[in-house]
Amino acid sequence: MSKTPPGSKKRAREICEAHGNRPDELLEILHDVQHAVGFVPEALSAAIADALNLSRAEVYGVISFYHDFRREPPGRHMIKMCRAEACQAVNGGAVCRHAQERLGAKFGETSADGNYTLDAVYCLGNCALSPAIMIDGNLYGRVDKERFDAIIAELDQEEAA
Ligand code: FES
Known part of the structure; x- marks a missing residue:
């Protein structure tokens, strides 16, 4: 288990690395981030895009297409x-x-x-x-x-x- 704060860009990069920085693993990466943070903050989706060498629009498109992904913190x-x-x-x-x-x-x-x-x-x-x-x-x-x-x-x- 990583000691890096779950909401940090570093943690997002670690998750990407754990998936070999593979763009075809984007869905799994987003699920892992959401599991760690509770949602997928915009700053982290940008960090994921950079790590996977994708455009931010591509990552954002996937997040908004699948209603499983949350862009705001969930309720209690x-x-x-x-x-x-x-x-x-x-x-x-x-x-x-x-x-x-x-x-x-x-x-x-x-x-x-x-x-x-x-x-x-x-x-x-x-x-x-x-x-x-x-x-x-x-x-x-x-x-x-x-x-x-x-x-x-x-x-x-x-x-x-
Ligand atoms: S249809 Fe199976 S729990 Fe609702």
């Missing part, structure tokens, strides 16, 4: 909402719409208080208990609007404590 809690078939079949769409209204954030966005980032995912492997969501790596099943609100209320309380 990451909420992944399943939008795949089994969940949609049991009113998951309504829960997704409700979540966006409740948090005032669309998919890929963070609530104004910085507490919640909302993401759409396609199957959490919890279809038997759909609609399913995942918060900070924890799975929740049979989530309707009321249960969603209750979970958020609990997290809000933890944040306020």
Whole structure:
């Protein structure tokens, strides 16, 4: 494990080096940076472009094409909402719409208080208990609007404590 600060350009260059500075490994490199930092800061995408001998526009194009990559710091809690078939079949769409209204954030966005980032995912492997969501790596099943609100209320309380 590197001792270099995760958000530093040096760390981005180390990650590129670990991938042999290969432009065809750009996706893996971006995933590694996001894993280390939580998002892909603009300064680091520039450092990656330099290390891989790509233009900044090329790197930026990949980051903006794949919605997995975040360009802003995520919220304190990451909420992944399943939008795949089994969940949609049991009113998951309504829960997704409700979540966006409740948090005032669309998919890929963070609530104004910085507490919640909302993401759409396609199957959490919890279809038997759909609609399913995942918060900070924890799975929740049979989530309707009321249960969603209750979970958020609990997290809000933890944040306020
Ligand atoms: S379809 Fe939603 S968890 Fe599988």
